Amino acid sequence: MSNNQDDREGRLKKKILDRFDDETSQEIKILKSRPDFRPELEYFVDLLAGGRDPATISARTGRPVVALMCLQAPLELFHVYGLQPFKIFGGTMVAQRLSAPQLPAIMCPMLRSALGELHLDLAGSKGQKFLAWVTPTTCDWVVKIQDMMEVCGITEKPPFHRLELPHLKDRTESQDRWLEEVYLLRGFLSQITGKKKIRRQDLARSMNIYQKSWHVFSNLIDLKRTGRVPEIWFMVISNSFFFDDAEKWTESVKKALPVFNKREKALPDIFLAGSPIFFPNLKMLHLLEEAGLNVVMDDLCSSERIFPGAVYFDDFSEHGLLKALAQRYHQGCLCPTFSDNDRRINNIIAPAHKDLYKGVVFHVLKGCHPFDLESLTLECRLKDMGLKFIKLETDYTSEDSQTLLTRLEAYRNTLAN
Amino acid sequence: MGYKIGLDLGSTAIKMVLVKNNEITWSRKVPTAPGQEALAMELVKGAVNECGLSEVDIDHIAATGYGKKLMSSAGHTVDEISANAQGLHWLSEGRCRTIINIGGQDLKVINLNEKGLIADFKMNDKCAAGTGRFFEQAARILDTPLEKFGEMSKLADEPLELNSTCVVFAESEIVSLLAKGVPKERIIKGLHHSVARRITHLLGSRNTPKGGDIYLDGGPSQNPGLLEALEDELLMEVKVLPNPQFTVAFGATLSAN
Numbered sequence: 008m009s010n011n012q013d014d015r016e017g018r019l020k021k022k023i024l025d026r027f028d029d030e031t032s033q034e035i036k037i038l039k040s041r042p043d044f045r046p047e048l049e050y051f052v053d054l055l056a057g058g059r060d061p062a063t064i065s066a067r068t069g070r071p072v073v074a075l076m077c078l079q080a081p082l083e084l085f086h087v088y089g090l091q092p093f094k095i096f097g098g099t100m101v102a103q104r105l106s107a108p109q110l111p112a113i114m115c116p117m118l119r120s121a122l123g124e125l126h127l128d129l130a131g132s133k134g135q136k137f138l139a140w141v142t143p144t145t146c147d148w149v150v151k152i153q154d155m156m157e158v159c160g161i162t163e164k165p166p167f168h169r170l171e172l173p174h175l176k177d178r179t180e181s182q183d184r185w186l187e188e189v190y191l192l193r194g195f196l197s198q199i200t201g202k203k204k205i206r207r208q209d210l211a212r213s214m215n216i217y218q219k220s221w222h223v224f225s226n227l228i229d230l231k232r233t234g235r236v237p238e239i240w241f242m243v244i245s246n247s248f249f250f251d252d253a254e255k256w257t258e259s260v261k262k263a264l265p266v267f268n269k270r271e272k273a274l275p276d277i278f279l280a281g282s283p284i285f286f287p288n289l290k291m292l293h294l295l296e297e298a299g300l301n302v303v304m305d306d307l308c309s310s311e312r313i314f315p316g317a318v319y320f321d322d323f324s325e326h327g328l329l330k331a332l333a334q335r336y337h338q339g340c341l342c343p344t345f346s347d348n349d350r351r352i353n354n355i356i357a358p359a360h361k362d363l364y365k366g367v368v369f370h371v372l373k374g375c376h377p378f379d380l381e382s383l384t385l386e387c388r389l390k391d392m393g394l395k396f397i398k399l400e401t402d403y404t405s406e407d408s409q410t411l412l413t414r415l416e417a418y419r420n421t422l423a424n
Numbered sequence: 425m426g427y428k429i430g431l432d433l434g435s436t437a438i439k440m441v442l443v444k445n446n447e448i449t450w451s452r453k454v455p456t457a458p459g460q461e462a463l464a465m466e467l468v469k470g471a472v473n474e475c476g477l478s479e480v481d482i483d484h485i486a487a488t489g490y491g492k493k494l495m496s497s498a499g500h501t502v503d504e505i506s507a508n509a510q511g512l513h514w515l516s517e518g519r520c521r522t523i524i525n526i527g528g529q530d531l532k533v534i535n536l537n538e539k540g541l542i543a544d545f546k547m548n549d550k551c552a553a554g555t556g557r558f559f560e561q562a563a564r565i566l567d568t569p570l571e572k573f574g575e576m577s578k579l580a581d582e583p584l585e586l587n588s589t590c591v592v593f594a595e596s597e598i599v600s601l602l603a604k605g606v607p608k609e610r611i612i613k614g615l616h617h618s619v620a621r622r623i624t625h626l627l628g629s630r631n632t633p634k635g636g637d638i639y640l641d642g643g644p645s646q647n648p649g650l651l652e653a654l655e656d657e658l659l660m661e662v663k664v665l666p667n668p669q670f671t672v673a674f675g676a677t678l679s680a681n
């Protein structure tokens with residue numbers, strides 16, 4: 008590359024980095040100036056504000072950081088190897104500007120933004136890189152992420168490990184195959200840390216730590232069901248999970264629970280389904296609030312689905328523990344990339360039978376095919392039951408806010424019909 | 425006393441109705457420009473003066489449309505989908521089950537139940553295909569006033585197959601058709617059909633109304649060529665009320681009830 012090109016690229020990066028900071032700090036300002044902001048929530052907001060580079064996260068947690076492309080990999084395994092798993096996500100609208108010219112016009116904007124952020128060298132700006140990358144093969148965009156990193160000129164080349172995800176979950180062969188993958192992941196983590204063996208007591212301890220996180224998080228979910236936890240705060244709390252040590256985060260969630268407990272129930276209630284939402288792009292949640300819609304349930308992998316649920320085991324051998332983990336992460340996951348996934352649709356529909364919500368708002372990021380395709384099945388099923396459904400397709404842009412708001416306001420009126 | 429004002433602050437025009445006893449007594453529209461509230465208040469003043477009223481005769485101002493939040497003097501605001509539904513239900517005397525609304529920058533399909541409440545609705549994306557903006561753009565490239573589109577498309581036997589409803593692609597397609605000497609009448613007819621197909625697609629087979637009537641409203645609904653193309657594509661009768669661009673503003677006054 009010529010010096011001129013280098014200069015231009017440098018200037019562009021600098022501009023985008025400035026705007027990246029603006030976008031983040033603007034959202035932080037909005038969060039902190041909300042009337043329902045409380046000191047107990049500061050911890051989570053500060054985690055999101057404090058940067059997502061491996062150096063910062065490693066300094067905070069005292070562990071080397073491994074980048075994770077999806078939640079499918081058992082977090083407990085990273086923990087027992089003394090590592091901090093960090094889910095890579097792109098939430099900034101501006102970061103896409105760096106990666107977009109090299110990428111397909113219609114692609115997952117969340118990943119396009121993530122690639123832009125990586126291109127900004129956020130990952131390595133403080134002199135420390137991710138120790139490794141782990142990619143469960145969920146959707147097509149995630150599967151091709153390594154190629155796209157190369158196309159975007161992201162030169163960081165740490166060890167890269169793919170976890171092949173069997174997309175049929177109810178088949179024994181698939182479950183066995185997934186267990187093999189979990190063993191392969193263990194081998195990879197052992198190789199990058201140089202730790203030949205892990206003690207089963209240590210694995211059980213790590214599992215216990217994450218179980219506690221899940222337990223406290225499920226208390227927060229229960230509160231949300233009563234309409235007391237605004238989705239924006241729920242998202243901030245769940246988004247921040249990967250930014251700190253699981254135990255510290257859990258303690259902070261415990262402290263935040265009474266804040267929400269004191270609040271009153273708010274109506275009308277909706278189920279938010281579809282593509283994930285990541286800080287600082289909380290556009291959809293702001294619009295939902297502006298339209299007077301209160302989210303009591305969601306199934307976003309950036310929100311209620313960050314944990315696969317409780318892990319049960321009665322076999323305390325290392326194999327028994329790994330098997331329990333593998334099962335939970337495969338069976339408990341409700342990602343639309345699975346083929347036999349009636350459970351996911353039923354999970355959304357079942358609460359409607361108990362009148363736990365009045366309608367579904369389905370959020371689709373343009374280019375996110377798994378969720379887009381699934382919305383068709385869900386729409387038919389819900390409408391056949393006489394339930395309200397609205398699909399909102401959006402991109403990482405603020406231009407469409409007005410039309411989205413119009414739809415949400417009209418949708419809100421239909422909930423009473 | 426007893427008058428209500430309905431203002432629809434849309435992306436291309438501000439429409440206003442003066443209503444008494446749920447009947448439109450005065451209506452007017454002006455193009456949208458910066459300073460929407462001032463423009464709207466000019467309309468209000470015009471209505472009051474022309475009808476020999478004073479401001480105390482106005483009981484309520486209802487605002488809808490993209491600019492509704494800019495109207496600080498509005499007694500209440502309502503989204504344009506709900507306003508459209510209420511307006512057409514009333515004006516069609518309960519016969520309407522589906523509304524196709526073509527706005528300046530969007531396209532909406534709204535299904536109503538027998539009580540006139542919204543059962544379902546669909547809206548196009550950010551794309552301006554099939555909207556008022558699309559027709560304006562086409563009129564500019566064809567150098568033909570929009571008002572003539574209806575009569576001109578009637579002169580063509582067969583519509584031309586246009587591949588794009590995208591404003592940008594349609595522009596180059598029309599330019600190249602003109603260069604090939606294709607008569608404007610056929611191009612216009614082709615445009616109507618391509619927009620009609622897009623509307624049919626938005627309507628979707630699941631959403632084709634069972635019973636009740638389909639109404640077209642919004643500015644472009646006054647174009648008989650589009651209406652004909654739509655009926656052709658849908659294989660159904662599509663109705664248009666007098667002054668279809670004021671339905672939404674009127675519906676806003678009803679929502680004040």
Ligand code: SF4
Nearest residue numbers: 115146148282283375
């Ligand atoms: S599932 Fe959707 S949101 Fe998630 S990575 Fe794939 S395309 Fe993006």
